[in-house]
Ligand SMILES: [Fe+2]
């Protein structure tokens with residue numbers, strides 16, 4: 001840590017005092033001089049000294065006022081101020097600390113004391129700056145690492161989504177489209193970034209549990225039998241079991257688990273009701289229904305999006321979260337939302 005080339009500002013209206021301080025400190029530091037408070041502030045703002053030696057008793061603006069103004073300005077706030085007081089002015093010492101001074105030196109000066117106090121405070125200031133810089137570097141590193149981890153997480157998520165798509169061509173892209181619509185709904189409802197991010201991840205993975213269901217059931221043309229539907233119903237729990245151990249600040253596994261729950265408690269797997277279902281899942285459900293009923297399935301043709309929206313409206317506040325239904329309808333009918 002280099003403290004020798006530090007810049008010290010000496011502020012005093014008395015030339016004799018200035019000379020004494022200069023002779024104590026020259027050779028070790030660069031020195032600046034100001035003979036009144038206004039000049040001291042100008043100098044400090046312009047050159048940002050490493051330390052200020054500040055006389056208390058000065059005409060026009062005393063040292064306390066100078067110090068207060070320096071502490072009020074963000075660019076000069078962290079410059080340590082050592083007050084210069086006469087030995088008789090005992091009350092001045094505490095006042096100096098109150099306005100933000102770090103130390104005081106009493107007149108008449110003792111050269112060794114001046115040097116020692118200045119050196120200590122310059123050292124402390126440099127130390128604080130080094131720590132601050134190291135903190136900034138560390139924070140940057142943490143940010144970089146977090147971004148890397150998030151990238152890895154989203155690559156993993158994409159790969160998992162593709163696995164489902166590859167196995168089940170009829171729902172290929174379904175998850176991506178649901179994620180897109182669900183995020184648009186969440187944005188329309190002004191939900192937080194975290195909620196939207198959870199919806200994004202849960203959206204592209206919400207049917208991942210279908211990899212446990214035989215393709216003969218998933219891809220079979222014709223309407224599903226009751227027994228087949230019972231098998232289909234395990235997919236939210238399977239999805240949750242696959243995802244629950246991925247460490248993440250976003251509760252996407254839980255949103256996947258709840259994406260077939262309904263407001264009136266008629267959904268599965270747990271039959272949760274309105275406020276027992278997390279917001280992310282309620283929105284996913286609406287997007288899932290809008291997307292699924294409007295695209296082609298092996299057991300039925302694709303419907304028009306208007307058909308899906310009517311389905312949602314019919315069951316608004318009964319099966320589906322009303323605000324999400326309204327936002328979804330507005331997206332298609334006013335904002336010209338498109339899946340691809
Ligand atoms: Fe599903």
Ligand SMILES: [Fe+2]
Pocket residue numbers: 174178206207288292
């Ligand atoms: Fe789905």
